[in-house]
Amino acid sequence: MSETNYRTNPLDRFDRAILDILRRDNRTPQRTIAERVNLSPAAVQRRIAAMEANGTIIANVAIVSPTLEGPRIAIVVEVHLVNDRSELVEPIKALFRQTVEVQQCYYVTGNGGFVLIVSVPDMASYEVLARSLFADNDAVSTYRTLVVLDAVKAPAAP
Structure with missing residues (x-):
């Protein structure tokens, strides 16, 4: 399957199955992926390469432990x-x-806003950051802080 076909055709069930596996662990061997989706390893390799080339897969990253x-x-x-x-x-x-x-920033609908995910070593550091980014910024009308108690589902925990 050529890159052109991927750009003009929506992802099929094999592509979606491959992506589901890669989202959980992008180091899964292609032969294992092939067995799970009932394709040959060569077909899996071609599909992954095509999805990388056409921008469906935009990065392969390591999620580093927050600790x-x-x-x-x-x-x-x-x-x-x-x-x-x-x-x-x-x-x-x-x-x-x-x-x-x-760490993450989303421009969202409603009241001209953003939702940010921030990581700091302590609340004193956050206070300094909040003053510089929000409180003393003329572009910001209001901000609301929510401290995370527990990361129930986060990128590091598949």
Whole structure:
């Protein structure tokens, strides 16, 4: 199957089955994937290569244990901007992208807002971060902080 076919045709059940396996563990051997989806290893290899080439698979990453840097506090922050104008939104996106503590950032509907997943070593660090990113930022009208008690389902826990 060529890359062109993948771009013009939706994913079939084999592609979706392969992706389901790779989402859980992208190091699963192709022969194991082939057995699970009832294809030959060569067919699985071609399909994975095509999905990588056409952008269906955008990255293969390692999820590093959050305990590597010592204890961390995960915080969900809901941020509301004063308005949704591009000249306000785009610089905020850039600011959130470049801030190391911001692990994930989503621009969402409703009240010109973002939802951020932030990781900090302690609440004092979060206070400093919150002042610089939100409280002292003229583009931000309000923000709400939710401290995570338990990561029930997170990227590191398939």
